[in-house]
Amino acid sequence: xxxxxxxxxxxxxxxxxxxxxxxxxxxxxxxxxxxxxxxxxxxxxxxxxxxxxxxxxxxxxxxxxxxxxxxxxxxxxxxxxxxxxxxxxxxxxxxxxxxxxxxxxxxxxxxxxxxxxxxxxxxxxxxxxxxxxxxxxxxxxxxxxxxxxxxxxxxxxxxxxxxxxxxxxxxxxxxxxxxxxxxxxxxxxxxxxxxxxxxxxxxxxxxxxxxxxxxxxxxxxxxxxxxxxxxxxxxxxxxxxxxxxxxxxxxxxxxxxxxxxxxxxxxxxxxxxxxxxxxxxxxxxxxxxxxxxxxxxxxxxxxxxxxxxxxxxxxxxxx
Amino acid sequence: xxxxxxxxxxxxxxxxxxxxxxxxxxxxxxxxxxxxxxxxxxxxxxxxxxxxxxxxxxxxxxxxxxxxxxxxxxxxxxxxxxxxxxxxxxxxxxxxxxxxxxxxxxxxxxxxxxxxxxxxxxxxxxxxxxxxxxxxxxxxxxxxxxxxxxxxxxxxxxxxxxxxxxxxxxxxxxxxxxxxxxxxxxxxxxxxxxxxxxxxxxxxxxxxxxxxxxxxxxxxxxxxxxxxxxxxxxxxxxxxxxxxxxxxxxxxxxxxxxxxxxxxxxxxxxxxxxxxxxxxxxxxxxxxxxxxxxxxxxxxxxxxxxxxxxxxxxxxxxxxxxxxxxxxxxxxxxxxxxxxxxxxxxxxxxxxxxxxxxxxxxxxxxxxxxxxxxxxxxxxxxxxxxxxxxxxxxxxxxxxxxxxxxxxxxxxxxxxxxxxxxxxxxxxxxxxxxxxxxxxx
Numbered sequence: 001x002x003x004x005x006x007x008x009x010x011x012x013x014x015x016x017x018x019x020x021x022x023x024x025x026x027x028x029x030x031x032x033x034x035x036x037x038x039x040x041x042x043x044x045x046x047x048x049x050x051x052x053x054x055x056x057x058x059x060x061x062x063x064x065x066x067x068x069x070x071x072x073x074x075x076x077x078x079x080x081x082x083x084x085x086x087x088x089x090x091x092x093x094x095x096x097x098x099x100x101x102x103x104x105x106x107x108x109x110x111x112x113x114x115x116x117x118x119x120x121x122x123x124x125x126x127x128x129x130x131x132x133x134x135x136x137x138x139x140x141x142x143x144x145x146x147x148x149x150x151x152x153x154x155x156x157x158x159x160x161x162x163x164x165x166x167x168x169x170x171x172x173x174x175x176x177x178x179x180x181x182x183x184x185x186x187x188x189x190x191x192x193x194x195x196x197x198x199x200x201x202x203x204x205x206x207x208x209x210x211x212x213x214x215x216x217x218x219x220x221x222x223x224x225x226x227x228x229x230x231x232x233x234x235x236x237x238x239x240x241x242x243x244x245x246x247x248x249x250x251x252x253x254x255x256x257x258x259x260x261x262x263x264x265x266x267x268x269x270x271x272x273x274x275x276x277x278x279x280x281x282x283x284x285x286x287x288x289x290x291x292x293x294x295x296x297x298x299x300x301x302x303x304x305x306x307x308x309x310x311x312x313x314x315x316x317x318x319x
Numbered sequence: 320x321x322x323x324x325x326x327x328x329x330x331x332x333x334x335x336x337x338x339x340x341x342x343x344x345x346x347x348x349x350x351x352x353x354x355x356x357x358x359x360x361x362x363x364x365x366x367x368x369x370x371x372x373x374x375x376x377x378x379x380x381x382x383x384x385x386x387x388x389x390x391x392x393x394x395x396x397x398x399x400x401x402x403x404x405x406x407x408x409x410x411x412x413x414x415x416x417x418x419x420x421x422x423x424x425x426x427x428x429x430x431x432x433x434x435x436x437x438x439x440x441x442x443x444x445x446x447x448x449x450x451x452x453x454x455x456x457x458x459x460x461x462x463x464x465x466x467x468x469x470x471x472x473x474x475x476x477x478x479x480x481x482x483x484x485x486x487x488x489x490x491x492x493x494x495x496x497x498x499x500x501x502x503x504x505x506x507x508x509x510x511x512x513x514x515x516x517x518x519x520x521x522x523x524x525x526x527x528x529x530x531x532x533x534x535x536x537x538x539x540x541x542x543x544x545x546x547x548x549x550x551x552x553x554x555x556x557x558x559x560x561x562x563x564x565x566x567x568x569x570x571x572x573x574x575x576x577x578x579x580x581x582x583x584x585x586x587x588x589x590x591x592x593x594x595x596x597x598x599x600x601x602x603x604x605x606x607x608x609x610x611x612x613x614x615x616x617x618x619x620x621x622x623x624x625x626x627x628x629x630x631x632x633x634x635x636x637x638x639x640x641x642x643x644x645x646x647x648x649x650x651x652x653x654x655x656x657x658x659x660x661x662x663x664x665x666x667x668x669x670x671x672x673x674x675x676x677x678x679x680x681x682x683x684x685x686x687x688x689x690x691x692x693x694x695x696x697x698x699x700x701x702x703x704x705x706x707x708x709x710x711x712x713x714x715x716x717x718x719x720x721x722x723x724x725x726x727x728x729x730x731x732x733x734x735x736x737x738x739x740x741x742x743x744x745x746x747x748x749x750x751x752x753x754x755x756x757x758x759x760x
Contacts, residue, residue, distance in 0.1 A: 063756070067396040068418060068715070089726075154582035178585030180734050266527040267585050268734025269726060283389065285719040286396070 053299075060293035067286040080293035090294070092269060093277040099184055100191070100259075100273055101252045105245055107192045112199025113241060117233075119200070120207045137197040145261025148190045152176040152262075177263050180270045187259050187271055191252065199244040206240025207233065239317045246309055253302050274298055348376045349656045352391060352402035353643075355381035356589075357613040358462055361677035368672070369663050375656055384589060385529050392718070395420040395648070403651040404660055406461050406643045409445045414715040415646065416449040421457045422647040427658055428456060433665045439463065442681035445710050446644030458644025459661050460681035462609070465630070465704035466538045466639040467697070468501075469596065469614055470494060470603045472626040474513060483507075494628035498539055498571050501603070501631050505579035508602035520579025522595040522604040523572075526588035527729045530721055533711065534639055535605060536572045536728050538630050541637035541709045543568025554754050561743035564634055569739040571633075573732045585733050596620065607641045608704065611697040612677040627697040629704050640708040642679065681705075716753050723749035 028036075060080055064073045084090050115133060119126050136144070151159045152175075160171040176186040210232065218228045256275040259265070265272035265280075278298065282291035351366070353359050359381045366377045380401060382390045388408065394401050395415060407415065415421040428435070435443045435456060442460035449457055474480060475492050484492035484507055495501040505520025512518075524535025537545070544564035549555045559565075576584075581600050584591070589606055596604040597620055615621050630638040645664065647657040663669060667684035674680040674694070679701065685691060692699040712720045724746060731742035754760040 067392065067414065067718075069396075069398075070418060157583075172582035175583050175585060178583060178733065180736070264528040264586060266729055266733065268527075268730035268736055270734055280722055283393070285722050287719070 056292045056295055059289050060296050062289045064289045064292075065286045066288045076289065080290045081297070083290065084294050084297060089269065090277065093272050093274050096184065096269075096271055097253065097255075097273040097275075100187060100255065100271075101249060103185075103188045104191045104195070104252050105248055107188065108196045108199045108248055109241060109245060111192065112196045112244065113203045113237075115196065115200040116203035116207055119204055133200060134197045136194045139194070141194070141258040142261060144190060144194050145258045148186075148262060149177070152186060154178075178267055180267055183263055183267055183271050187262055190258060190262060191255070194258070195248060195251075199248060202240050202244040202247075203237060206237035209240075210236045235319075239313060242309075242313045242316060246306065246313065249309070250302060250306060254298070347374055347656070348378060349403045349653055349660060350378040350380055350401060351404040351406070351660075352380040352382070352394070353406040354387045355383045356609060358609050358678050361612075361673070364676050365669070365673055365678065368669070369660060372663065373656075373659060375659070385526075388529060388718075398650055400650055400652060402648050403653050403657045404645055405648050406645045407458075408643055409640065410711050410713050410717040410721070412446075412449045412457055412644075413713045413717060416455070416457045417715050419649055422649050422654070424456045424459065424647070424661070425454070427661070431662050431665075433459070433662065437665075437667075437683055438681045439683060439686055439705055441705055441708055442642065442644075445640055445708065445713075446642060446681070449713065451713060458646040459665055460642075461645035461664070461678075462642050463679040463681040463701070463705055464607050464609050464641030464643075465701070465708050466534060466605060466641060467608050467611070467630055467700060467704055468494070468603055468605055468628045469611065469625055470628065471620070471624065473624040474508070474518075474602055475626070494626060495631050497631050498542055498568075498575075498633045502571065502575050502578065505575060505603060509579045516599065518599065519581040519595075519601050520603065521575060522584065522587065522592040522601045522606075523575060523580060524588055524592070524605060525576060525580070525584060525729070525733055526586055526591075527725060527733070528586075529588070530725065531586075531588035532728045532732060533721060533724045534641075536569060536732065537709070537711070538605065538637075538639045539572040539575075539633075540565055540568040541639060542631060542633040542635060543571065544634040547712060554760055556747045556750060560747050560750070561740065565743055566739045568633070569728070569731065569742065573739065576732050608679060608697065608701050609641065612695065615696060627700050629700045629707075636707045638704040638708050640710040642681075714757070716757050719753045720750055723753065 061075055061077060062073050063076050065071065119130055119133075148159075151157050154160050154172040154175050157171070159176065160174065163169065163174075164171040174182065176182050214232055214236075215228060218232060223231070254275050255273055256279065259271055259273055260276055260279075263271040265276040274294075275298075278291055278294055281287050281294060351362070353362065359379070363377075363379055366379075369375065370377050388411075391402075391405065391407060392411065392414075393399075395405075395418075405421075412421075416423070427433075435447065435454075438447075438460045442463050443456075444452060446460045447456045447458045449455055475494075481492045484490075484504075487507065488503055490500070492504070492507075495504050501521070507520075508518055509520040510517060524531040526532055544562065545568055546559040546562070546565075547556065549557075549559045580587075581595055584595070587595075589610070592604050592606050593610060593614075595601045596606075596614075597617060599620060611627060614625065629636075645661060647654065647661065651657050664673075665682075667682060670680040670682035670685050671688075674685050680686070686702060686705075688694075692702065711717065711724075714720060727742045727746045727749065730736045731739060737745075751760060
């Protein structure tokens, strides 16, 4: 054995190991030791991820209700799935989710990238501005939901007062959370306010990973800043932007806490995104079998879309 | 390795012991679960007498109303041991009885001489029996309650407002007797400047998540003649739930919401209503009788500044039922203690003190006392309301039925979608599906 720092460390560790244990470990193959190390993780994964998933799939084919422990559980085949796919209210919830996911991603990507690009200019005080911009992201969604409820309050809310200041409209003449037309945008605004910094951070990492010599070469070739932006900055930051879109897309597809606190899915069912519907079915109506089927449909949708997206991301990265 | 194994065993044992201490209760200890509101504080005060007499230590778990049903039903469904006694909503009776969550109290009542005839019939029917109207008792009526109204008597009595109102409507500015009058009165106050402050007509229930808008809108619906079924127990809802009168009732509730509530009042229940009234924003407020003792004592808007009135009638006199019975949770480790509390609570003297402290007794010894009507400014109204109460479905599937109604009502009243007729037609479709799932249709 060579006398390297690593081997010296290994020798010291071996010397410190109690003899009985050392004898037993010495008898194990590398593969066995590897299994010993990863076994706890696998057991944990099986217990808290895989088993519940399989159990949920099983429940989704039954009429099981968690609040009726004494009732006979019947197998209903694919009834739950057909009912969900034919349920108008479920499709409305999916529409509300699509609206929320699409607009939050569009706004967060545009604003996040613009902020990252501006911060990357390294102007005077850019570090302070970076910290200030990151603050919303560090707050709990419960806190954000609650204080935006106050900000949107028509009589005393700051948001209405500011809009009123610029437009001259009476602050109490519009209700961000109480009208069908405005409520879907109210939740988009809050999510954008909170999570744009996150997109900005990822984009900033992308922008800072572009080597300076590429820009220097472009300048030698007399490429305009506009051309540099579209032919160097955007393509080279694209994998990072796509990654941010993926993370935000998955997060917002299962958004619950913030929307629940802001609107509770209302007015009516205008902002009832899929996860709120799922919660109502599972823990208010106690239709466990039905909600399991809905959860599986949502899981397959997110998983499928994410997989397609990751393939596209890999193609962009390999260019 | 052996040392490692021993450590692991010690950690597991430690955790188990920790979990045990978290769940275990002393033998002489009882936990009573209820909603966090004014009457709960009165019950804490009242229960001190029980502690003195029995030597039992009372613990209380009070959950805010918006989370009360979720929290407590989760507790029952998961077989938790948090509550020995539960003052649960009347709508939970069906499910809790059929799933074995509550103890059936008939034998205990017979043994201890507790007679249901000593309690107001409407409260026994609503808070204790399942199946409805049978002689199977799952709770002792504990807290009578109904939806009612409070108004600013000081504003109503201003001569200039009285004159203006008389001129506009041809009647006196007084507590409304019908829903038409209620809306007219609310319109009169809406946007009015009183003492330099803009005020609004009425605070009503519009909450979406739990039960708010259903409890509010049914106050109008019942008064307009809404029924759940044409024949009790037949689930024949067509023509009852969506009768022309029911449609008018729902239209009226929406009209009241549109014309006369404060801005931003789109998701409001008891707390928001109390805030609006106590801050002098509204002339009238819909809320539960349970809040009236606290409201009357309020330093800013209480006392002689306010008056109370029963839910206005239209086609029939009706009030939405609130209130609860007290049940023994079947999973309790202290069954004797829990039953002893019920026995103590059922005594006429304890019931009288309960009323004095701010709880609403359902005992005839309290309600039939000649001095009862004068004992509080809202006592007479309480008697009237309890004589005309109607309740939501108490079926085991009540949560699904309630959620469907919450959705249809909020869609129509607040989100402005469709007509009242469509909302009630869709509600019948939802409820039919629920009853079909239950095997009742």
